Amino acid sequence: MFMHSGVVLYELISAKEAIVKTNGSSAESRGLVGLFEEVLNQPDPKEDLRKVVDPRLGEDYPLDSVCKMAQLAKACTQENPQLRPSMRSIVVALMTLSSSTEDWDVGSFYDNQPLVNLMSGR
Incomplete structure (x- = not known):
């Protein structure tokens, strides 16, 4: 139903646009969905997932939460719309994920000036 979700x-995980240029060439581009599917289809995707996470985050994020968020995104991008979660399910999943990371030190973001600028729209 909500593939764009x-x-x-x-896009939020990687800070990349939906179409990614490979090797810096506009002639060679790849969809972000395909890039993440390749990573998520690995037997243990966590290490490869680190490679596609926005590098500005450094190591200041819970990898398990990013993995769960990426799995949710994968469910939302199923080719068959009948297999995609409803918007209600997406919201519940994100709320659950958010509450499970409440002990995560968000204050560390304020030490990262480029991220603060990004979040404030500068």
């Missing part, structure tokens, strides 16, 4: 989640 999954694409937006992938």
Whole structure:
């Protein structure tokens, strides 16, 4: 139902646009959905997932939460619309994920000036 929700989640995780240029060439581009699917289809995707996470985050994020968010995005981008979660399910999943990371030190973001600028729209 809401494929674009999954694409937006992938964009948030990676800080990349939906179409990614490979090797810096506009002639060679790849969809963000395909990039994440390749990573998520690995037997243990966590290490490869680190490679597609926005590098400005450094190591200041719970990898398990990013993995769960990416799995939710994958569910939202299923080719068959009948297999995609409803918007209600997406919201519940994100709220659950958010509450499970409440002990995460968000204050560390304020030490990262580029991230503060990004979040404030500068």
